[in-house]
Amino acid sequence: MEFKISRDFIVQIEQLISENRAQELENLLQDVHFADIADIMDELDDYGASYVFKLLDSEKTAEALLELDEEVRVKILKNLSAKEIAEELDELDTDDAADIIAELPQSKKEEVISELEDVEHAKDIVDLLRYDEDTAGGLMGKELVKVNENWNVLTCVKEMRQQAEHVTRVHSIYVVDDEDRLKGRLSLKDLLTTSTKTPISDVYIKKVDYVKVDTKDVEVARIMQKYDLEAIPVVDEMGRLVGRITIDDIVDVIKEEADKDYQLAAGISQDVEADDSILELTRARLPWLVLALLGGFISVKVLGFFEPAMKLHPELFFFTPLIAAMGGNVGVQSSAIIVQGLANNAITGSIVERLLKELSLSLLNGIILAAILFLGSYYLLNFEAHIGITVTVALISVIVIASLNGTFIPIILNKYGIDPALATGPFITTSNDILGILIYFSIARVILGF
Amino acid sequence: MEFKISRDFIVQIEQLISENRAQELENLLQDVHFADIADIMDELDDYGASYVFKLLDSEKTAEALLELDEEVRVKILKNLSAKEIAEELDELDTDDAADIIAELPQSKKEEVISELEDVEHAKDIVDLLRYDEDTAGGLMGKELVKVNENWNVLTCVKEMRQQAEHVTRVHSIYVVDDEDRLKGRLSLKDLLTTSTKTPISDVYIKKVDYVKVDTKDVEVARIMQKYDLEAIPVVDEMGRLVGRITIDDIVDVIKEEADKDYQLAAGISQDVEADDSILELTRARLPWLVLALLGGFISVKVLGFFEPAMKLHPELFFFTPLIAAMGGNVGVQSSAIIVQGLANNAITGSIVERLLKELSLSLLNGIILAAILFLGSYYLLNFEAHIGITVTVALISVIVIASLNGTFIPIILNKYGIDPALATGPFITTSNDILGILIYFSIARVILGF
Numbered sequence: 001m002e003f004k005i006s007r008d009f010i011v012q013i014e015q016l017i018s019e020n021r022a023q024e025l026e027n028l029l030q031d032v033h034f035a036d037i038a039d040i041m042d043e044l045d046d047y048g049a050s051y052v053f054k055l056l057d058s059e060k061t062a063e064a065l066l067e068l069d070e071e072v073r074v075k076i077l078k079n080l081s082a083k084e085i086a087e088e089l090d091e092l093d094t095d096d097a098a099d100i101i102a103e104l105p106q107s108k109k110e111e112v113i114s115e116l117e118d119v120e121h122a123k124d125i126v127d128l129l130r131y132d133e134d135t136a137g138g139l140m141g142k143e144l145v146k147v148n149e150n151w152n153v154l155t156c157v158k159e160m161r162q163q164a165e166h167v168t169r170v171h172s173i174y175v176v177d178d179e180d181r182l183k184g185r186l187s188l189k190d191l192l193t194t195s196t197k198t199p200i201s202d203v204y205i206k207k208v209d210y211v212k213v214d215t216k217d218v219e220v221a222r223i224m225q226k227y228d229l230e231a232i233p234v235v236d237e238m239g240r241l242v243g244r245i246t247i248d249d250i251v252d253v254i255k256e257e258a259d260k261d262y263q264l265a266a267g268i269s270q271d272v273e274a275d276d277s278i279l280e281l282t283r284a285r286l287p288w289l290v291l292a293l294l295g296g297f298i299s300v301k302v303l304g305f306f307e308p309a310m311k312l313h314p315e316l317f318f319f320t321p322l323i324a325a326m327g328g329n330v331g332v333q334s335s336a337i338i339v340q341g342l343a344n345n346a347i348t349g350s351i352v353e354r355l356l357k358e359l360s361l362s363l364l365n366g367i368i369l370a371a372i373l374f375l376g377s378y379y380l381l382n383f384e385a386h387i388g389i390t391v392t393v394a395l396i397s398v399i400v401i402a403s404l405n406g407t408f409i410p411i412i413l414n415k416y417g418i419d420p421a422l423a424t425g426p427f428i429t430t431s432n433d434i435l436g437i438l439i440y441f442s443i444a445r446v447i448l449g450f
Numbered sequence: 451m452e453f454k455i456s457r458d459f460i461v462q463i464e465q466l467i468s469e470n471r472a473q474e475l476e477n478l479l480q481d482v483h484f485a486d487i488a489d490i491m492d493e494l495d496d497y498g499a500s501y502v503f504k505l506l507d508s509e510k511t512a513e514a515l516l517e518l519d520e521e522v523r524v525k526i527l528k529n530l531s532a533k534e535i536a537e538e539l540d541e542l543d544t545d546d547a548a549d550i551i552a553e554l555p556q557s558k559k560e561e562v563i564s565e566l567e568d569v570e571h572a573k574d575i576v577d578l579l580r581y582d583e584d585t586a587g588g589l590m591g592k593e594l595v596k597v598n599e600n601w602n603v604l605t606c607v608k609e610m611r612q613q614a615e616h617v618t619r620v621h622s623i624y625v626v627d628d629e630d631r632l633k634g635r636l637s638l639k640d641l642l643t644t645s646t647k648t649p650i651s652d653v654y655i656k657k658v659d660y661v662k663v664d665t666k667d668v669e670v671a672r673i674m675q676k677y678d679l680e681a682i683p684v685v686d687e688m689g690r691l692v693g694r695i696t697i698d699d700i701v702d703v704i705k706e707e708a709d710k711d712y713q714l715a716a717g718i719s720q721d722v723e724a725d726d727s728i729l730e731l732t733r734a735r736l737p738w739l740v741l742a743l744l745g746g747f748i749s750v751k752v753l754g755f756f757e758p759a760m761k762l763h764p765e766l767f768f769f770t771p772l773i774a775a776m777g778g779n780v781g782v783q784s785s786a787i788i789v790q791g792l793a794n795n796a797i798t799g800s801i802v803e804r805l806l807k808e809l810s811l812s813l814l815n816g817i818i819l820a821a822i823l824f825l826g827s828y829y830l831l832n833f834e835a836h837i838g839i840t841v842t843v844a845l846i847s848v849i850v851i852a853s854l855n856g857t858f859i860p861i862i863l864n865k866y867g868i869d870p871a872l873a874t875g876p877f878i879t880t881s882n883d884i885l886g887i888l889i890y891f892s893i894a895r896v897i898l899g900f
Contacts, residue, residue, distance in 0.1 A: 225705070227485050230697065246680075251675055258712070259708075262715060265716060268783055268786060275791070278807065281787070293772070293819055294826075296771065317760070321883055323746075326746065329876050336713060336717075338724060340723075376744075381747065
């Protein structure tokens with residue numbers, strides 16, 4: 001049922017813009033969802049995007065602004081006066097408005113804030129600006145419905161109606177004491193089915209999940225996901241209710257975190273998209289490639305060191321890419337499982353247990369693969385048995401070492417507060433390449449004696 | 451504020467179980483959230499898990515059942531009679547109950563269904579069983595609040611109260627016609643603030659997002675995420691409202707999909723966790739390793755083919771792991787960006803445009819890396835310039851080909867309905883290894899002439 005933005009539709013819009021047929025364009029876009037408006041604006045050139053933005057009313061454009069690619073948004077905002085930006089922000093929830101203000105240059109920030117019409121809204125936004133982006137404080141919004149534990153149901157319903165004016169979706173009704181400290185929550189159902197004179201303190205649920213303002217965003221995501229929450233209240237250091245986080249913001253956190261881990265595993269170090277500029281993509285990809293190249297220098301050196309073996313056993317050198325690749329692949333598998341387990345808090349037991357398990361697993365895999373390699377090298381590639389034995393022993397050793405390496409490094413990084421996802425991808429592959437070649441030729445020297 | 455399950459806590463529970471101090475254990479677990487109960491049961495042995503399960507009342511254990519590791523759940527369910535299982539399911543929402551029934555053996559399925567107390571609930575569950583797990587039908591629940599467009603606000607509120615009995619969280623009030631076809635939605639706010647005699651047809655919102663029963667789960671996730679929805683109604687082929695999907699189920703879909711892509715990129719072909727058995731982990735990891743090994747055989751063959759070069763230019767063989775690794779790394783980077791773009795529907799433009807962009811990008815990266823390689827091989831590794839030139843030219847070529855390969859393959863797979871994530875990881879690395887070595891030595895032969 002989704003509205004599909006076709007190439008034709010974009011062309012039609014571009015046509016209307018270039019001929020300045022504003023009314024027709026407005027009619028065309030009238031029923032289009034703000035998320036699709038954002039997609040359309042992302043596709044248009046700067047002039048076109050601004051044209052569409054100015055054509056539509058701020059109720060729609062404000063929400064679209066949030067969904068735009070950051071670079072498009074920056075360009076649009078640059079062309080707007082502080083007053084125009086403030087008009088957009090007046091339409092948004094506090095957390096979204098704060099996110100947009102945070103992207104503005106310092107001087108414009110203050111101007112925009114002073115232009116905000118609703119003073120309460122402005123205060124809330126300013127308050128939100130002081131929290132770190134990646135904490136509960138940075139995610140939360142101020143829109144919530146709260147009632148005092150000393151009220152009765154009737155007062156409560158009246159107050160709630162008033163508060164709900166500013167709240168699009170009521171997730172929960174929070175109960176606070178006179179000091180604004182979070183005490184519990186009320187279910188809408190209980191409220192509707194209880195006599196109006198009942199004091200709130202008699203009906204509210206005293207058990208309520210909450211997070212603190214400085215809880216990390218990924219931790220909030222994990223808690224909300226684990227406990228199936230659609231909203232969670234946020235309290236400050238003194239336990240006072242200061243905001244709430246809704247699940248839609250958490251969905252974004254989960255998605256971003258997953259994308260980041262995926263990119264790190266593939267050796268991409270910044271949050272980039274396929275449609276980003278070549279320069280941005282290069283910046284994200286080149287550092288890992290340089291690292292891999294420098295690792296490659298070491299492997300050249302190591303192989304050079306074993307040059308004397310070349311005259312006696314040239315075949316050994318045919319197997320280096322195979323051995324190195326297997327070490328790389330096994331290492332990435334091991335580290336990926338650990339990184340994912342750490343992210344999902346699913347790693348239990350000690351490091352030693354974990355390494356022992358990985359050891360048995362890699363021995364099992366290694367022996368099966370070594371058997372295939374031995375048979376392959378003998379029957380398929382027609383190498384002599386002693387070469388087969390050498391590469392087979394080397395393969396098992398490399399697989400075991402690579403998988404222990406892939407398990408150990410992320411756990412250690414995590415222990416010291418470094419993102420373990422950094423250890424996947426090119427880092428593991430490169431270090432296992434070098435290690436693999438070294439192990440391979442050392443074993444060959446022992447077995448074949450050169 | 452989350453309840454942290456410590457090792458000590460588990461030991462304490464094991465102690466209470468072994469000494470059969472049921473009452474104390476019950477007190478200890480009284481305030482523990484069902485998601486934590488599930489975590490605790492996952493840690494206990496079979497006897498302990500069953501003990502805890504039977505100790506607590508079904509209101510809590512039913513929800514915990516959903517959160518358990520599948521293998522623990524299977525064991526627990528095996529020890530329960532059909533009647534006992536039915537008691538658990540009576541506590542659950544229809545979608546969750548259907549998920550658990552779907553895991554039961556065929557014979558037990560029917561027994562359990564016949565034991566369900568609430569006939570309406572049972573009917574709904576049976577209805578849900580016929581949808582594919584990975585479609586909107588498989589995700590949806592039957593719990594929703596719907597009103598007829600011909601009612602007035604008063605009838606509506608009365609009916610709603612009754613319906614809401616079975617619905618834990620009211621996300622939206624859906625409006626249907628006499629044929630049960632979805633017409634729109636009602637906001638709770640409007641309902642509360644409109645005079646009781648107003649006909650519903652005057653106040654409801656005619657625009658409502660929905661999905662069809664056969665929409666794929668990842669598509670539902672994309673739509674709900676894009677449009678920031680917390681619930682979406684599901685309609686059948688005739689437009690009749692048959693269920694609703696809530697965001698908490700979608701969060702699971704997003705997480706699972708991300709985990710799957712991540713694992714595929716790392717060469718793990720099944721959904722496994724670090725705590726799964728060695729056999730399961732081997733099954734998930736071995737197939738890709740075998741594939742990589744067979745690819746390795748080809749690289750051995752290719753290198754063997756170039757053996758004559760060894761006498762003249764042994765140094766060439768020192769560089770093979772470096773060239774192969776660079777090809778692999780670049781290929782994984784390219785394919786990861788494309789796979790992610792395809793998953794997020796962010797790939798616009800034609801394949802040709804995409805390949806041209808990747809070409810410029812890889813040329814840029816390739817030239818920078820080749821410069822480093824040339825300097826490194828000359829000054830750092832002390833090779834002659836003509837060797838440096840050979841590996842440099844080869845590196846640029848390999849990088850360009852590998853990145854085009856990494857871009858092209860996922861796009862083609864996607865075009866033919868195959869999961870493009872399959873193309874990342876060992877598949878791309880292995881094919882680029884072989885291609886890289888072939889290109890490298892072919893170029894060397896042209897430049898150095900052997």
